[in-house]
Every structure is written in C-alpha cells, then in structure tokens.
Amino acid sequence: MGAVKKTRCGMVPARVSLALLTSIGVVVLYVLRINMSVAIVAMVKPVRSRDAFNASRGAVSKAYCSSLTAASNVNATAYEDYGEFGNLGFNATEQDDWDESEDSDKLALTSTERGMVLGAFFYGYFATNIPGGRLAEEYGTKRVFGGSILISALLTLLIPVAARESYIFLILLRVIIGLVNGVVYPAMNVMVARWIPPLERARFMSVSYMSNSLGTILTLPVCALIADTMGWPAVFYITGGASLFWVAAWLLLMHDTPEEHPRISPEEKKYILEAIKEEQSQAKPTQTPWCTILCSLPLWAITIAHTGCMFGFNLLLTQLPSYMDSILGFSITSTGLLSSLPFLSQFLAGIVSGVVGDWLVSSGHIGVHNSRRLFCTISVLLPGLLIVLVGYMGCNTTMAVVVLCLSSAFVGTMCSGQLANTHDLSPNYSGTSMGISNTFAYAVSMCVPVIAGAMTPDQTLEEWKGVFWLTGGIQTFCWLFFLVFSSVEVQPWNNGKPSCDEEKMTNGGVVEVNKGEGNVEEKLLKPVRVDKPEIV
Template sequence: MGASSYHIHKAVPARVSLAFMTAAGVMVLYMLRINLSVAIVAMVETPIANNEEGSISVQPKASCLRNEKLSWMNQTHEEQATTETTTNAESRTGLPADEQASDRIVLSGTQKGLILGAFFYGYIFTNIPGGRLAEVYGTKRVFGGSMLLSSLLTLGTPLATHLHYSVLILLRIMIGLCQGVVYPALHVMVARWIPPLERPRFMSFTYMANCVGLILTMPVCGLIIDAVGWPTVFYASGSVSFVWVVLWFTLMYDSPEQHPRISTEERRYILEALGKDVTVKPKRTPWRDIMTNLPLWAINMAHVGAMFGFTLLMTHLPSYMSSVLGFSIKSNGLLSALPFLTQFLGSNACGMLGDFLLTRGYITVLTSRKIFTTVSLVFPAVVLVAVGYVGCNSTIAVSIFPVGTAFAGAICSGYLANHHDLSPNFAGTIYGVTNTIAFGVGMCVPVVVGVMTPEQSLGQWQAVFWVTAAMYLSTWLFYVVFASSDIQPWNSEGGGGGKGENVVENNHGEELESLNKTKDEV
C-alpha cells in the first residue's frame, strides 16, 4: 500500500491535484450561488395581474412575430403564453399546485427580484478584503472558511424562507459577503503555486469551472425539486459543500514549501520558476501606488469591458431572443447550457495554446496577454453586432451566441493573468480592486438595457449591441496601449527594486530551461 501510494504521488504532481481540488471548489461555489435561482421557481408564487375584463393578460408579441409573414407563429406564441399563464404553478415545477401550496410563499415580482439580487449586494463589498486576507492568512483559510460559512447559510435557507422574505434577503447578502473573497484569494494561490508559464492553462481550467458548475447545477436542482421538493436543493448543495471543505482543509497547502507530499523535483521547479518576487506575507499594502498605477488601470478597464459584455451575454441575450425573436432560449436545455460549455472549452483551448506559445518561446508574456485580451474583447464585440443584424432568423442568432461566449473565455489567458505579472505579492488585492470596479459597472447593465429598450424592438436592441461593442473596443484599446508585464516597484515591501521587461523575460527563459530539465521527473 505504501509503495503504491508513493507511486501515485510521484505520478500526479501536487499542482495538478491542486487544480482539480480548486476546480471542484469553484463548481461547488457556483452551486451555492445559483441554487436559489433554480429553486425559487418552486418556492415562490407571484400573483398575476388581470386585465379590466377579468381575463389573464398576455405578453405582447415579440418584435419579429409582428411580421405578417410570421402570422402562423403569432398564433402559436399567443396560445403558448396563455397556457403558461393559466397553469402557472404546474408548468414551472411539474408538480400539481395543491401539492406545492404548503411549501410555497407568495411574493410580488419586486420582492422576488430583491431576493435574487441580494447575493450581489454583499458580493461587491468583500473582493478587496478577500485578496488582502489571503495574502496575510493564506488561500486555504480564506477559500475554505468562505465555503464553510456559505454551507451553513445555505442549509438555513428553507428556514429563512418560511420566517420572512426579508430574512432570506439578509441570508443571501451574507452568502454574497462570504463568496466575494474567493476569486481574489485564488489569485494569491496562483501567485504562490503556479509557475508563470503555466498560469493561463491552470486559471482556464480552475476559474472557468464555474461554467461546469452552472451546466450541472441547473438540471440537477430541477430533478431534485421534481422528486422531493425545493428544500432538498439547499440541504443537498450545503452537504456537498461540507464534503469539499473537509477535503480542502485536509489536502490543501498554501505553498510548495508547506506541502508534505510534494516531490523534491516539483518543489524545486516551482520555486525556481517563481523566483524571488513572491514573499509569503507582505506586511503593508501600497494603496497609493496601486490606485495610481497605469498598467493596473489597463487591466481594470479590460475587466470593465468584459464584465459589461458578459453581463449582457449571460442575462439579457435570452431576453432578446424572447422579446424580439419570439424564441425562448430557456425552453431548450441544450441551448441553455451551450453558452457555458463553449466558454469553458474556449477558455481551456486558449489556455493550452497560450502555454504552448510561451513555453516554446514563440511570443513574449506581454504579447500573449495582449493577443488573448484581444480575442476576449474584440471578437465578442463583432459577434454581438452580428447578432443584431441577422434579423429575425432565430436559428442563426442562437448559433452565434455560444461563439461569443467561447471567445470571451480567453480572458484567463489575457488580462486576468496579468495581475501576477505586475505584482505576485499583491495579486489578490489588485484583483479585488479590479473585480470591484468591473462588477460595479456590470450592475448598471440592466438599467442601461431597460432605458434603451422600452419597446423591445429590433432597432433598440441593435443600439444596445452597438453600445456594448463600443465598451468592448474602447476598453480593449486602452489595454493594448497601456498594458505591461513588468513587475512593478511596489511589489516589494517598501517599494523599489522593480524589474524591467527584459529581466522578466530572462526569468521566463530560466523557467523554460528548468522546465526542460525537470519535465521528465515531475
């Protein structure tokens, strides 16, 4: 048994095990984040307003359905809307209304919206503290502690639901506060564990595991609700999270030096690749230097553009399909999952390509960051504009949508990996700054779209897509002009001692040499 275990540890590098553990954690993270979005359909009953004649109101026809050439679709659309409205409880959950009554609560549309948005009210406030906490106390404690608290709160969701909807709102805010620390903490882990040339692939696999979490959580939660009721969704997801937390605290270590089972060859390779630029616990944060740093603002702007477009792609394009084309993308499970799947696959493809180009020495680090940032910002901009001009052809529009998300997945190989180039010591803090700014802008997207599309016409949506494309392109231009891969002077405690790009590239050359020497051993 001992010899077998030894060979397993030799065969599987510690950072590979770390990648799978982290990816599993991100999947569970999103399970806890979106379980309410699925379960709320069975949890809540929203009163339906009637018209003056006492009959149930029908949604206006979609913009394209007003075309006389599609009159046969109009009739189908009206019948479908009426059927969905009159069989409200049964059609959404698959259960008879009388069997659900005891577990359902009655809320207005506004109250329901407040509950769904409550997570983000908390999330935006803990990104910066999360990065700093991980730099001081380690990702193991911050990520694991966040998931532990999120698990406890998730298990309490059914009770909070039946107490009062305001209690549920408070609980979701608390879950958001807990989870806001996670991605900045992961940035710290990457800085201390992953050699620079391997970061695009590692981050694509782990960070974008949220897409896999979304793909799995939606149908599984639906099956659980149909089988045993919506409260079990929270009991099951909270329990799964607990299992992951136990494994995380048992197997994860904050640095290669602390890992008891890592091979000597792998430890030496990682530490030589990281160099002397990463300290374990920086004592102070150079806030003034961080907030006035132009290369960091290049990353901030790129993330703003990506978040603006991502929010539109993930939350509003299905509405466009429904309100303009008369086609609900949510009605087809494959089409609902496809954008998440293509983003995950696209991100990992870019990560492998980025690793290949860097490890072969074909391009520099800065060139790699700019190429993949261009892919993640310019190509989705083109896709969005194209969606607006395919007219009423829903087949082409739905086919183009996943292409845009696939391109957007390149962010992990582009600007998202750039934080570590500028300051591995403060990667968590500066990512927290970036995510807070971008998320604040992203929260404005629903308002912007609402103002620009009062009639939900094709022309109004075309204007929305042009505005989003302008955001993509302007932030991309700012990035390619001002981005840098130089380690900044404030990375070292007390400032000073910054490296120029030539020195950085020389370090990567040394890493390539070390990789060639140790790849057969690790």
C-alpha cells in the same frame, strides 16, 4: 497540467491535484451561488388568482419577427380563451380546480420581492473582493477559500428555515453568502502566485477559474430535478451538505505553499521553487501601498479590459434571451441544451486557450506581453464585434444562438490574457490586484440590465441595435486601453513602494524614482522569466 509527468514515485504532481481540487471548489462555489435561481421557481407561489388571469387577457405581445411573418398563423381563438398563459399550458379550468394545499409549503412573494431575493447575493458579493485578496495574502488561500465555502454551506442549510420565517431573513442570508463568496477569486490568485510556475499559470487558471461554467451546467438541471422530486427545501439541504464534503477534503489536502505540503515530491518542490524564486526573492512589503497601487496605469489597463469583457458577457447572459424573445420570438432559456451550450463552450475555450497560451510563450513563438495582448483581443474585442453583428442578423434564430456560443467561448480566453496579467505585475499583491479589478468590473457590469432596459423601452430592433453598438464601442475602447497601457514588468509597488508622490509610473515598466533633491533616476524593471521545465 499539459505535459506534466508523474513523479518518480508514481504520484500525481501536487499542483495537478491542486488544480483538480480547486476546480471542484469553484463548481461548489457556483452551486451555492445559483441554487436559489432554480429553487425559487418551486419556492414561490405562482399568480393563480382569477383577477390576475383576467388582467392578462389581450395582453399578448408579438415578437418583432413574428409580427412580420407569422402573425397570421396565430390562433386568435386560443389567445382569446387562454390569454398569455395559453403558451404555458395554463387555462381557466385549472384556475377553478386549483388546490391551495399544493401551495402550503410555498412563499407568497411579489415579483419585486423575488427580484430582491435573487439580487441579494450580488449586493454582498460586490463588497468583499478587495478584502478577500488582502486576507489571502496575510492568512493564506486555504483558510480564506475553505472558510468561505464552509460558512456558505452552513448558511445554505438554514435557508429553508429562514424562508418560512420571513423573506427578509432569506434576503439577509443571501447577502451574507454573497459577502463570504466574494473573497474566493482574489484568494485563488494568491494561491496561483505561490504554487504555479509562470509558464503554467494560463493553463491552471483556465482549468480552475473557468470551472464556474461547469458549476452552472451542473446546477441548473440537478437542482431542478431535486426540487421537482423532493421539494424545494431539499435543494438547499443537499447542496449545502454536499459542499461540506469538499470543505473537508480541501482542509485535509490543500497547503498554502509547496514547502508546507507533506507529500509533494522533492523534484516537484525544487522545480516550483526555482521557477518562482525570482518572484519570491522580491522584498516583501511591510505595509500595503494603496495610493501607489491605485495610481498604477498597468493595473488600470487590466481593470479596464476586465470591465469591458464582463460588460459584454453580462449583456449576453442577461439580455440576449430577452432580445430573442422580444425580437426573434424565441427564448433560449426554453431549451435546456441550448441554455447550457454557451457555458460549455466557454469552459472548453478557456482550457484550449490556457494550453495554447502557455505553449506559445514557453516555445518562444511570442513573448509574454504579446500573449497577454493576443488573448485580451480574443476575449474583449471579438465578443464586442459579434455583439454588433447580432443586430444585423434579422430573424435568423440559428445564427443568434451560434453568436451567443462564440461570444461566450471567446470570453473564456480571458484567463490567458488580462487575468493572468495580474501575476505579471505583482506576485505579492496578486490577490489585491484581482480584487480591485473584479470589484470595478462587477460594479460596472451590474448596470448592464438597467442600461439595456432604458435604451429599449419599446423593444424594437432599432433600439436593440443601439444597445449592441454601445456595447461594441465600450469593448473596443477597453481593448485599445489594454493594448496601449498594459505591461508585464513587475511593478515597484510589489515591494511596498510607498506613495504616488514618490513614483511616477510610465508604460512598459519604466519608473521615475524621486531621489529627494530633484534627481530622477530612471530604471527598467526586469521581467520575471523562467526556463521551460525539464524534469516535471
């Protein structure tokens, strides 16, 4: 973790090992999440019938930029001979010579059914973020995170059997995998609160949380290679089996608190416990004050900022390739290197922002609140502004790719901004806070493809400009909301304050507490501060 040194026994600090183990776990999580996106290409029979092929003749559409500059260069004869499939190297001769035996191990699914299979994971994922945070707070991250990957891996091994039986069974398996995966990120937030000193949290979260980008980069080419050389069932057998090795390592090496770790050095344990002692000394709540939590304006500031960030990022991931195809005449998904660049840039930017964010605060250059605001600006406002610029780049494909990478990189800084802010508000309910924020953000961002599709029925440049302006406006509003209403003070509901009627939250950590006879006492909550580490 940055300047962390080895212990006097020559061992790597336990929290550094935890960061590495968690990062690999997040990679495994994403391998199990998106392996279906790759394997389904080899699982499903392509449209091979003569009727379907003939129906495609004459249906070739030209991109906006192609219609302006390159339409005259299109070989009309090729389109007449091969229709839309001419660009794919697929022709009528291949139709006649097609051997049905090659499809004997493939599923016959319509495009709607394929969409249901791919979307099934997210229907389950959406539902368990808040329960995941509470489970980890009660039973520990070790059981929740490890159990999630264990169940997901075992179900993944069953996918080939379920797929051959019925695509309904396949959908059900993917829904269950989504359900158990939804608990992971909120559970990780609980681990951070119990293990990582406040001045190291931005770094830890950036390295571990943003390893999802590495999971995506790894899964796309590796699963494609497995499917091509060994068949699509091998994708699930190999990814599911390999995940079990991580589960074994996690259960053996991970411990929910420094006190439970048998191999941590006394120096490191002392440093961690002293760094988080003010948080740990807070009275532990006996019951969850749901009403007060849901009335917390600073928590809603985090949730709104996270929602704006995810809205813009999901637009980039799901719709910008369509924009470049329908407007620019270029699909970024056609080149493996280009499709990986946004994820790589996001991961690298996340690590850099984590190190810089911790350094800015620990060195005294800026306070914690200003650090959260700075990285929220980078992760929410700047991508929104860049999205608007996309519509005014004309037919410059190179600049579109650059903007995609820059926007993805800026999003990677959210771990040092609004996501880290959940620990500032409530160490005791960091998992629940993350669950609420993630659930709301995910629910809204799932609407991005629907909104974009409704606003671009004719796939014109002006329609896409409207989508980009809407996104930029939403992200700007979310950024402003965070700037005005965010706080870094520990909230009273961290200690189980019971209801919204008894407390009135105001900005900056000031709370009016009802004393029962019309008396109102105003108090300023103390921020959690720790000194810069000296021995570790």
